[in-house]
Amino acid sequence: MESAIAPHLRCPRSRERRIAEDYQPPFPAWTARGNTGSSQVVMGYFGVQWRGTAQAEKAGAVLDTLVARLGEREAARNIERAVFVDGAGWDNKVAIGYWPDPTAYQYWWQQHQAWWADPARECEEIGLYREIYLPRSTHFETLFSASDRLEGIGVMLGERSVEPIQEHGYWGGMRDRLPASQTENLVSSGTRRIMVETARRRRVISHEGVALIRSGQDWSDVQGEELTLYLERIEPTLNAGMDFLRDEGQSVGCYFNRYMQVSTANSGKPSRSFGMSAWRDLAAMENWAEHHPTHKAIFGDFLQVAHALQGRLDLRLFHEVAVLQAEAQILEYISCHDQTGMLNGAV
Numbered sequence: 001m002e003s004a005i006a007p008h009l010r011c012p013r014s015r016e017r018r019i020a021e022d023y024q025p026p027f028p029a030w031t032a033r034g035n036t037g038s039s040q041v042v043m044g045y046f047g048v049q050w051r052g053t054a055q056a057e058k059a060g061a062v063l064d065t066l067v068a069r070l071g072e073r074e075a076a077r078n079i080e081r082a083v084f085v086d087g088a089g090w091d092n093k094v095a096i097g098y099w100p101d102p103t104a105y106q107y108w109w110q111q112h113q114a115w116w117a118d119p120a121r122e123c124e125e126i127g128l129y130r131e132i133y134l135p136r137s138t139h140f141e142t143l144f145s146a147s148d149r150l151e152g153i154g155v156m157l158g159e160r161s162v163e164p165i166q167e168h169g170y171w172g173g174m175r176d177r178l179p180a181s182q183t184e185n186l187v188s189s190g191t192r193r194i195m196v197e198t199a200r201r202r203r204v205i206s207h208e209g210v211a212l213i214r215s216g217q218d219w220s221d222v223q224g225e226e227l228t229l230y231l232e233r234i235e236p237t238l239n240a241g242m243d244f245l246r247d248e249g250q251s252v253g254c255y256f257n258r259y260m261q262v263s264t265a266n267s268g269k270p271s272r273s274f275g276m277s278a279w280r281d282l283a284a285m286e287n288w289a290e291h292h293p294t295h296k297a298i299f300g301d302f303l304q305v306a307h308a309l310q311g312r313l314d315l316r317l318f319h320e321v322a323v324l325q326a327e328a329q330i331l332e333y334i335s336c337h338d339q340t341g342m343l344n345g346a347v
C-alpha cells in the first residue's frame, strides 16, 4: 500500500488526514501517476448544444470539426466524447481534451483561436461552449477502483500507482488524496460574474476554490447478478442523484451537473457514463457525497458488493477531482442558453 500523494508532492503536514497511520481500506483502489514535468495540467471541455432534430446534423458536424482540431499539432493527449440532455431539454455533445501543461495547450489554442472567434460560430440555433480548467498538480487527484484501465486525465498521465493506495474508502478520502490538503483547507472566496463580450458571446469570470469532479462508471464487463444489481438498483439511484444535482444543485452549492454517456462514435465503448459537475467548493461536494440519500445508497451498495465479491468487481469506477484558482477557469459561451455550465445560476 502507498500514499495517494505522489512522493514529489509530499511535504510536512500542518493539517491532519482523517485516518490513522495503520488504516486499512475495505477494498483496493489506485491513483493515476505520471510526472508530466509540469506543475499544471489542462482539461478542456468543448460542447455544442441544440434543440430538435433539424439541427442535430449541423451540431454534430461542429463537434466533429472540434474533435479533428483537438487532434492537430500540440494535440490533446487524450480526447474523449460524450453526450447528454441538459436540464433545459437541449441535446449536448461534448469533446474533452487533456494536455500535459499550459504551454502545450496555449500553443494548440493559438492555432484555433481564429476559428473560435469567427462570427460564423455565432449561430442562433446551435450553442457552442468551451470550459478550460488548469488545475495545479497539487490541486487534483484521481481514483480508480480497478488497476487495469485508466480513463480521463489518467490516460494522459499514462501510469498508475504501483501499489493500491491508502487514502480511500472513507468520507474525506478525496480531500486527503489532494496534495494541497497537507497544508491548505481548500475554501472558496468570491462569486461568479458574467462578462458580455458580444450580443452572442458571454464569459463567466469565476472565483477562487471552485471544485470540479468527473466521476465515471464502466459496466461494459459486468455480467449476471452484478449487472442486474447495477442496472436495476445502482444506476436508477445514480440517475436520481444526477437529476437532483442538475435541477436543484444550486441549493447545495453545485453550479451545474451533467450526467453524460460516453459516445460510441469513433469506436467508443458503450456502457460507460460519468457525472461531471462544478461546485462552489470542495466542502459542498463532500457534503453531498456523504449526506445525499442517493449517493449514500450507491456508496453502500458498492461497498456491500465489493465485500461480497472480495473486491473482485467487474464494475469499474473512476474519478478525477480538481480545486481551481479563479484564473485557472476559462469559461466562454456562444449562443448558449442561460442554464449552460457555469452560466447556470449566475445570469
Ligand code: HEM
Pocket: 029, 143, 167, 168, 169, 170, 171, 172, 173, 174, 175, 213, 215, 216, 217, 234, 235, 238, 274, 275, 277, 285, 286, 289, 290, 295, 298, 299, 302, 303, 317
Ligand atoms: C455508480 C456510481 C457511483 C458509485 C457506485 C459511487 C461510489 C463511491 C464510492 C465507493 C466512493 C468512495 C471511494 C473511495 O474513497 O474508495 C465514492 C466517493 C465519492 N463519490 Fe461516488 N459513486 C458513484 C458516482 C458518483 C458521482 C456521479 C459523483 C458526482 C458528484 C460522486 C461523488 C463522489 C465524491 C465527491 C466522493 C468522495 C467522497 C469523499 O472522499 O469524501 N460519486 N463514491
